[in-house]
Amino acid sequence: MSSPQAAAASAPDLPLKRMLIGGAWRPALSGQTIVVENPGRREPIGEVPRGDAADVDLAVDAAAAAFQAWSRVAARDRGRLLLAIGEALEARQEELARLIASETGNALRTQARGEARMVADAFRYFGGLAGELKGVTIPLGEGQLSYSRREPIGVVGAIVPWNAPAQLAALKIAPAVCAGNTIVLKAAEDAPLAVLMIAGICQDHLPPGVVNVVTGYGKECGEPLAAHPLVRKVSFTGSTAVGKSIMRAAAERVAPVSLELGGKSPSIVYPDADEDWVLDGIVASMRFTRQSQSCTAGSRLFLHADIFDSFLDRLVARVSALKIGDPLDEATDIGSVINERQFTKICGYVSEGLSRAESRLVTGGMPPQEGPLTRGYFAVPTIFADTSNAWRLAREEIFGPVLVAIPWTDEEEAIRMANDSHYGLAAYIWSRDIGRALRAAHAVEAGWVQVNQGGGQALGQSYGGIKESGIGREMSLEGMLDSFTETKSVNVNLALPPPPGAR
Numbered sequence: 146m147s148s149p150q151a152a153a154a155s156a157p158d159l160p161l162k163r164m165l166i167g168g169a170w171r172p173a174l175s176g177q178t179i180v181v182e183n184p185g186r187r188e189p190i191g192e193v194p195r196g197d198a199a200d201v202d203l204a205v206d207a208a209a210a211a212f213q214a215w216s217r218v219a220a221r222d223r224g225r226l227l228l229a230i231g232e233a234l235e236a237r238q239e240e241l242a243r244l245i246a247s248e249t250g251n252a253l254r255t256q257a258r259g260e261a262r263m264v265a266d267a268f269r270y271f272g273g274l275a276g277e278l279k280g281v282t283i284p285l286g287e288g289q290l291s292y293s294r295r296e297p298i299g300v301v302g303a304i305v306p307w308n309a310p311a312q313l314a315a316l317k318i319a320p321a322v323c324a325g326n327t328i329v330l331k332a333a334e335d336a337p338l339a340v341l342m343i344a345g346i347c348q349d350h351l352p353p354g355v356v357n358v359v360t361g362y363g364k365e366c367g368e369p370l371a372a373h374p375l376v377r378k379v380s381f382t383g384s385t386a387v388g389k390s391i392m393r394a395a396a397e398r399v400a401p402v403s404l405e406l407g408g409k410s411p412s413i414v415y416p417d418a419d420e421d422w423v424l425d426g427i428v429a430s431m432r433f434t435r436q437s438q439s440c441t442a443g444s445r446l447f448l449h450a451d452i453f454d455s456f457l458d459r460l461v462a463r464v465s466a467l468k469i470g471d472p473l474d475e476a477t478d479i480g481s482v483i484n485e486r487q488f489t490k491i492c493g494y495v496s497e498g499l500s501r502a503e504s505r506l507v508t509g510g511m512p513p514q515e516g517p518l519t520r521g522y523f524a525v526p527t528i529f530a531d532t533s534n535a536w537r538l539a540r541e542e543i544f545g546p547v548l549v550a551i552p553w554t555d556e557e558e559a560i561r562m563a564n565d566s567h568y569g570l571a572a573y574i575w576s577r578d579i580g581r582a583l584r585a586a587h588a589v590e591a592g593w594v595q596v597n598q599g600g601g602q603a604l605g606q607s608y609g610g611i612k613e614s615g616i617g618r619e620m621s622l623e624g625m626l627d628s629f630t631e632t633k634s635v636n637v638n639l640a641l642p643p644p645p646g647a648r
């Protein structure tokens with residue numbers, strides 16, 4: 146299965162069994178650890194502390210202690226430090242990419258290298274924006290100076306999932322710290338190693354306590370972080386169910402939250418888009434080369450009835466050409482699913498699809514029972530054709546490579562089906578007729594719509610969901626200002642009467 150280039154990623158320089166608190170690498174106070182596995186090989190590759198509430202207390206205290214001094218560093222000086230972190234990350238990009246591939250199972254060539262590039266880029270992007278943390282003046286009259294300041298909020302508690310762990314961590318650390326906050330970030334238990342490597346590089350450039358990274362399980366480590374009284378802002382990326390519990394915890398102390406949650410994003414293909422580049426776009430938007438473990442996966446494919454069968458036939462040829470294999474193998478397009486729990490969950494959905502009389506298996510199905518792919522958690526890209534938008538596979542976020550294709554004939558019906566979801570994260574519209582594509586883009590209920598392309602998010606563009614896909618926007622200047630600063634208004638009376646005794 147693996148080629149000679151597919152050497153296992155080691156974790157050089159990694160302070161294993163340690164997390165970063167107050168500038169020091171510490172084990173969990175309990176001494177307990179979590180073993181991290183390469184899910185493509187089912188081999189242990191590292192061990193991290195199993196942090197709990199006591200460790201979270203230490204980390205939040207360290208972040209709170211560092212806040213005063215950090216928030217007073219001039220914004221562009223903070224930015225310069227972020228730019229230096231970006232340079233250092235770029236120099237170690239390949240090492241970071243191999244670590245990401247090893248712990249997530251995401252293919253090195255198609256996924257992990259791009260993620261590592263984005264990590265360095267995020268620090269550069271936000272570092273360059275530091276001078277834009279500015280307020281406004283309001284013309285209230287000659288006797289008044291009224292202005293606003295964008296002030297840091299305080300200690301940010303951030304929690305990230307495993308599917309793009311390094312990128313998501315960078316997209317929280319960089320804007321939070323740029324805006325003058327300090328941060329305690331909890332890495333995902335399945336993929337904490339790349340995040341710890343990023344933390345180490347941050348630590349080489351920042352004062353102790355500005356960036357702290359804790360590792361542990363959601364209940365034991367994430368929950369106390371979200372509920373901590375000194376955490377003044379919670380930025381969470383993960384499932385909708387956990388996002389709701391984070392929001393409840395933050396509500397107790399009226400702390401603001403940003404929630405980037407799940408999705409079940411629609412792709413609407415018009416009959417004039419029956420072309421090869423659209424097939425490529427559907428493969429990309431479904432994130433098949435990330436095992437579709439993406440919140441923005443276009444997992445509901447609304448295909449016009451006139452092109453339904455022929456389009457699907459050609460899509461199958463595209464999908465079947467993708468090579469599934471060891472994440473570190475240069476030849477691999479599709480790596481492995483993150484862990485046994487997700488693998489079993491995906492198999493459950495596939496099995497349900499196979500047993501449903503109304504649906505037709507177009508390609509894929511259950512994972513192989515023998516051969517090299519049984520070594521790891523390898524799911525097979527699977528497409529079901531069905532006429533119903535109401536069945537479980539068309540409604541629930543599977544977070545695996547299972548695409549449901551549904552025919553339509555009337556545009557209004559297609560948009561109604563696309564919007565018939567409690568999610569509203571991303572959407573994809575495919576048509577050469579830009580007028581109608583934009584009509585659909587405006588009618589579809591999603592935080593992010595792409596027309597005639599299916600790539601990933603871009604820095605600089607505010608990103609986030611509506612409905613149960615989340616609250617708030619990140620990834621942009623506006624996202625940094627809205628999510629990581631408070632606006633303070635100051636009014637100054639310029640029309641004081643002369644002091645007593647003055648002429």
Ligand code: NAD
Pocket residue numbers: 304305306307308309331332333334361362363364366367368371382383384385387388390391404405406407408439440441542544570610614615
């Ligand atoms: P998850 O919600 O189970 O876990 C995410 C993180 O939250 C992990 O670090 C976990 O340890 C922690 N956590 C779990 N329970 C917690 C609790 N009770 N309190 C505090 N923290 C807790 O999600 P996952 O399975 O790791 O990731 C997949 C989900 O993330 C999918 O739903 C996906 O759509 C979503 N996601 C969304 C975006 C986005 O930008 N909208 C991006 C990536 C992933």
